[in-house]
Amino acid sequence: MKRPLIAIAGLSVLALVVVILPFTVSNYLLRLTTIAFMYIALASSWNIVGGFTGYPSFATAAFFGIGAYASGILRTTGSLSLPVVWLAGATAATIFSLMVGPAILRLRGHYFAVASLVLAAVLREITNAATVLTGGGMGLNLPTAGVVNVDAQTRVYYVSMLIAAVLTVSLAALIWRSRLGWAMRCIEQNEDAAIVLGINTLATKILGFAVSAGTAGLVGAIYATWIGYIDPTDAFDDLLSVKPIIMAFIGGVGTVLGPVAGAIIFLVLEEFVWRNVLNFHAGILGIIIVALLVFMPGGLGSVGRGIVKLRNYWRASRRGEIRAAAPPAVPS
């Protein structure tokens, strides 16, 4: 009884802050919060495939980019209203996932990881080559909505990213509680056993992949109209696939609220690094990624174990016997 009460209290405080924020703080902080919503949505979106079914998906960048380009192209050619192009972006990404999903979701482990990683690279090259439609490497400039009013614009995108984040997290929670989520967890634990249990694993994975694609596509579409400029290297950036994974790792893979917490922590880390070491921020990001994965593979929940591991590591390295501290190499 106690835990739900605390959770409800925490969530209502959070909701209150989210509502009050647009009326009080500076545009910079609002912009940062909007990015936080974007990260929460992307991390939760990845988590539906990568966390629930345990499939090592690196396809987030592909979905994000498709959403961004679908909305960008529609916006420049057809001058449709914002919600319409956002929906179109989400739909385009979903359709794409339904096209490639049945093929690559038959693969497992390393092969699936490589296939999903390659999707974004192929799309990047295709958008680069299709200059007529996408502007190629020059990128695409999107028209702004209505009268240019920085304050109003910032708040519009604050609210829309918030909606995208809430939508994604609710979808994840809904799936988690449903039969679909149960089937996904079965696949995560043992896919062959899940097949024996009578679960249609391929359909389950395709459905999860489609939901993940739709939400990532929606985020991409909103991002494109918000920033007002997209180019292939930006919209299909491999980092867009890796960052959500790191966020989910920080918070806890395969839980509903883990990616949310992880996204916020990651954003704080990233912003701190960005502001202080502009030239070397990617390098620091790399160090953070490696340190996180090596020392706390279970996310925040494993901080204690990570510290013990770190201490053993230092002691061993001081004695000059790094190898002794290394875990025995056991095949997986």
Add this chain to the structure above:
Amino acid sequence: MLYVQILINGILLGGLYACIAVGFSLVWGVLNVINILHGSFIVLGAYLAFFAYTKLGVHPYLFAPIAAFVLFVLGYAVQLTVINRVLEAPVLVTLTTTFGLALLLDNLMLVAFAANFRKVSLNPPLGIIDLSDWFPSLDLIVPVDRLASMLFALLFVSLLYWLLRHTVVGRAIVAVRMDRYAATLMGVDTVKVFALTFALGAALAGAAGALLSPIFPISPLAGTNYLGKAFVICVLGGLGSVSGALVGGLALGILESFGALFLGPEHSLTLSFTVLIMLLIFRPNGIMGKRGFV
């Protein structure tokens, strides 16, 4: 005659591609780790060769073994300090870890060497062999720098083949590739074998980088390009075998050359990745269709 010329170009490229991929394939096969760092290792090898040539005047082909040695040491250190700690973890963790390392190395190179494209311009240039000088009916040319790079690359690949085939260390690596448990039971020190394998992979990447420095422009951000090629070659030829990397490298070289002719060079990456996804779906064990051990 045009097609024969394109075939020659493809084969010249393919030998170099085999050298790019063989280390990646070895690490993937033995350690079960997709090493995103491989592309950055190749770029680092190319930079070392560039500076060796411009500052010290050491010819890239002579420098290749030195680049291999430097990368061997680096690879050994990286494996022991970082990769070894995540070896047991699932794909997601190992792949993301190497991605983080690649991010770090790329950024280090960007800061150290700046982002402008550079290329080793050999002085004097090696020129071309015009086959019509000897056989008037053959209207074909062979660029000497590409030929030399290919031959040296094949030399390194055969060296690895010999090492895996005829030395105790090599046999241990192959044994671990076949079955980690059984190899451990037979007294193979798997930690050492993993470190050596990763270091060998890095060494081959360094050698490949030095060999391609006179041919391709060098940039700190070119790593992903070579990495993509290594992916495709591995899947084309089959995982973890030297002959597979050779077949895959040649296949990709020829495929890219003809793709550039028919579709235009800007689609070469799309073409090879499309082939990759098709192969992953229909023949995940490569053209040769079997798991190879050397």
